[in-house]
Structures are given as structure tokens and as C-alpha cells.
Amino acid sequence: MVVGCLQGDCHYISGNIRARARVERVLAILGKIGIGGERLRMFNLSAGEGGKFAAFAREFVDSIREQGPSPVNLVRAGSGQPAEAEGGR
Amino acid sequence: MKSASNLEKVLAAGHFAVTAECGPPRGADPEIVRRKAALVKGNVDACNVTDNQTSVVRMSSLAGCMLLREEGLEPLLQMVVRDRNRIALQSDLLGASALGVRNLLCLSGDHQKFGDDPQAKNVFDIDSMQLLDLARTMRDEGVFPSGRKLEGAPQFFIGAAVNPFADPFAIRVPRLKLKIAAGADFVQTQCIYNMEKFKKYMELAWQEGLPEQVHILAGVTPLKSVGMAKFMRRMVAGMDIPEAVVERIGAEPKEKQAAKGIEMCIELIEELKEIKGIAGVHVMAIEWEEKLAEIVGGAGLLPRPVVE
Amino acid sequence: MITGTEKPIEEILAMVEPYQRLILAGCHGCVTVCRVGGAKEVQVLASTLRLAREAAGRPLEIHEVSLERQCDPEYVEKLRGLVGGYQAVLSIACGAGIQFLAEKFPATPLLPGINTGFLGVTVRQGEWSERCQGCGDCILHLTGGICPVTRCAKSLFHGPCGGSVRGSCEVDKEIPCGWQLIIDRLEALGQMENYGRLKPCKGWSSARDGGPRRIIREDML
Known part of the structure; x- marks a missing residue:
């Protein structure tokens, strides 16, 4: 989970916009190699929005729990079917 | 006489020349060329045969030229530098001359991106200006560009294409001057619709005395419909079709637009005949060769002169 | 600088499929500037490949290294003691760098991790354009x-x-x-x-058409 400032409210002017572009790149990579892009999310929040932060965190944790362990963890635990990345074999 | 081509003779005798063009077919069927030849014959002094125009593969220009010759038409070989290096260009020039082709048009060629093979490697070893120079050197000096003597110099009436309407306008006339310096005996222009701009171009050309140094054949293309006018304006680079022209053909009901297009083309030729320094017209009736006689005749340019 | 672009990850995964141990070599030269083959990109690509292969149940051991330049013998020598212990080298330098490694380590398969582009300039961050x-x-x-x-x-x-x-x-x-x-x-x-x-026809013999080119400076030999 990556958290950035609100759009247009970044101390580094466009830092949070750039960060989102990079998160999206990582997300695409995770999707392509069979890990799943849904395991990474970026939220935008202000420092004063504690309640919202907690809600986002819960929402993300729930979504991860729903997805279950990552393919890597499944393989490590010896209980899962290996994931097939698009370019594999 | 540089080439003793019919086109050169007609121009030298001071006649207002007429050329047209034939696009070879997308296949090996010679009958298609012969059918077009029958429509063109008698209406022109020479007929251009295009060289894989818009980078779409067609029967070779030289083969098209030979088929026209067999039908008794004088061919004008278009040659682009996109697909052949200087070795192939020289070789094809010698071959074309040996087979009796006497007119040549030196072009760059559309980028391969527009054809069926956009992944093709382009050549552009030399450009169209340098091809003019190369052809002229071979013809006049009887040598290869390398300096070695030719076993028989090729005989060509050498031409170039010019676009008076392309960007940037500032170099249009310097560019014509450069083409003449490189070896152009005649030039054929891009289709003219914007007469005002063309007249301005001719004025600037006269300031340099260029129409006295080269035969300028003004390009015209009859419009088949308002749709064609709009399409050409939008899609063809360097095509200048003023709004008034589009409106005039658009004002006609659909079934009368083709006739209007021909009428407008004839008017345009009549107007071009009056411009000092215009030596002839190049009628590009694209896939509409059957209208050629009507257009050329309508403009009072038939029968074509026979010059010995 | 010489620019490049990432190869699709699927293509790289297919390339490294036969191997279990490899070196991933970056270059601190041009490809670092155009953000495709530097130390950071080595880390990102190595992590990606490890994750993908682990998830597929065929873990891949990657030794990450970045050379000052892959096109100069003195820097390339740094890999000499290392290559023997690995099955292949995946390089994310330009085509010149990759080939130079292949030349120096003839017993080791070399895999290209990027597509080499052109001689260009940085128009702005994230945009490069060809000039030469x-x-x-x-x-x-x-x-x-x-x-x-x-x-x-x-x-x-x-x-x-x-x-x-x-x-x-x-x-x-x-x-x-x-x-x-x-x-x-x-x-x-x-x-x-x-x-x-009127410019004379260009002599292309000084370009690639004359065959692979070389420069010899007698004063420097």
C-alpha cells in the first residue's frame, strides 16, 4: 500500500503524480509475471485524514485477505500450484 | 534534341503539351494496362507510368512503359529513389533507354509507411535531385557517375515533379531552380486547384527567369465528387483545394458532380493556357482514364500534333 | 547518448527459462542516463525475474552487478572472476556492451535484456529523441x-x-x-x-554500409 498526498497538494509539486505513474508501472509488472497487480494499491490522503487512512488500510487488508497468499508464498509453503507467468516455458 | 522523345519534340515545336498518367495494376495482368492505353492513346503526347505510388506494390513502371509502347503510346517512366540504390537506378536507366523509353521523371517516392509493407527497409541512397544529376550526366557526358565511359549513353528527356503548394512556400521557387540546375528539362506540377497561389508561384519563377529554362507542365486532376475533394484535401500532403472549389462542386446534386468536376477541370486548363510560361498540362485522371478524351478535347487540345 | 528500451518481460522470461543461476549486468554509461540499464534498473529487473520464477516454482539465482561501462576492457575485467560461477549473463547495456561481454567471455551465453535504440538527446525527463x-x-x-x-x-x-x-x-x-x-x-x-x-551523392562507405567500422589513433596506440 502506497500513500501519497492529495492531488495538487504535494510538497514536491508533482511528486505524488510521478509516484502514481511508477506504482502503475510496478502494478503492470506484477500483473504480467502472475503475482497479481491487485496486491499493490496507491491512495491519496492528507495528513489530517486519520479516519480515512484507517478505512483505506482496512479495505486493502480485506482485499489482500480475500486474494489469499501470493503465488510466491504458496510455492514457498509447498502447497500451491506454481503460477504461470505469460512468458514462462 | 536531347532524347528525340515525342514529348520533347512537341514542346520544342512550341505546342501546348498534354501528358497523362497510368497507374499499373496490382497484379500481373497486362490487359489492364492495355485497356487504359486504349483510353489514353491519341489524347496525349506521353503517358506517365507510376512507380509503386503510395508505396503500394504494383506492376513495375518499366513493364508498364513497355506495354504502353506496344500499344503505340509514348511512355514516360517514373522512377523513385525509395526502393533502389544508385547501382540499381543506373542499371534500370540503361535498361529503360535500351528498350526505347525516352522520357523520365525523377522522384523521391512516398514513404513506405503508407503502403502494404510499412516494415520495408527504405533505400534513399541518393535523392531525386541527385537522380536528375545522375541521369543528366549519363546522357550528356556518356559516363557513369564513377567517371567510367558508357557503352552507349541513355537518351532521356528528363523531368522532375514540383509542388507549388507544399510547405514551406519560401523555398518553392529556389527548389525549382535547383531542379533545373540538377538536370530537369521539364517539370510536372502537383494538382492545381488554388489558381491564385499558383499564379504567385509563376510570378516568382519568372523573377528568376525559370520558365525560359524549363518546360512547366501544370498538373490537373478532375474531381469526381465533393467527397473526393474533401478526402484529397484532408489526406494528401501538400494538396491545396480552396473552399470555393469544394463549395462549387458540392452545390451540385450528387449525380451531376462528376460532370461538374470535368467542367471545372476544363476551365482550369483554359485558364492555365493563358498563363505565360506554362508549356502544357499533365492530366491526372486517377482511375478515370475514360474521361481523358472529353477533358483534353473540351479544352481544345485535340487532335494532338504530330511532329517529325 | 545511446538510448534503449526495456524488452517485454515475457521475452526476457522466455530467454532465461533454461537457467537457474545468472548474472544480471547493468552499465553506468548511457543506458543509466536513459533509465533503462543502470544500477536501479538492475534491481527492478532482478526482483521481477526472481518473483516470477519463484511464483512459477523454478527459483532463479541472480547476481546483480553494474559496471562503470560495458564497452571498455578495464571495467569488463571486473566480471572475469565471477562469470565462471554462473550459467549466463543477462546484460542491460547497449548492444555494443552486450557484444563486448560476449567477446571477452566466450564460454558464457550472453542475453540481451534491452533493445538498443539510437544516438539521441534527452528532450525532457522521460523523453529521448534521435539526433545522429x-x-x-x-x-x-x-x-x-x-x-x-x-x-x-x-x-x-x-x-x-x-x-x-x-x-x-x-x-x-x-x-x-x-x-x-x-x-x-x-x-x-x-x-x-x-x-x-546541389550536394554530391553521399558516400555511404563511412557509414555502416562500408562494413563494421573501426577507428585507429596511431598517437594513442
């Missing part, structure tokens, strides 16, 4: 400092062609017409007389 084709016979003094071989899609020496429209090339509206740029610049410099001169 290394044709070996520079005429920039005649063309207002703008190269017709590179900037014109047809490499014309007497452009522009009929496809120049309002300053753009017919190939792509986003590409400025090289000859429009040249003419604008010649006009601004008062050097339009250069436009009106």
Missing part, C-alpha cells in the same frame, strides 16, 4: 546544425519532400519535418545560399 546516425561524414555546418540524414524520414539531401505539411513529417504529425527545421534555421542564420547548392 553516425554516418561518418558530418555536414552539419551546411544544414544549420540539423542533420538531414537523421531528421528526415527519407534522409534527403535536398528536402523537403512533398510530404512536409505545416512543419510536420508525413510519417507522423508528432515528428517535425527535418527540412523545415533546416530551412528555418538557415533563414535565421542568413545562410540560405547553402540550400540552393
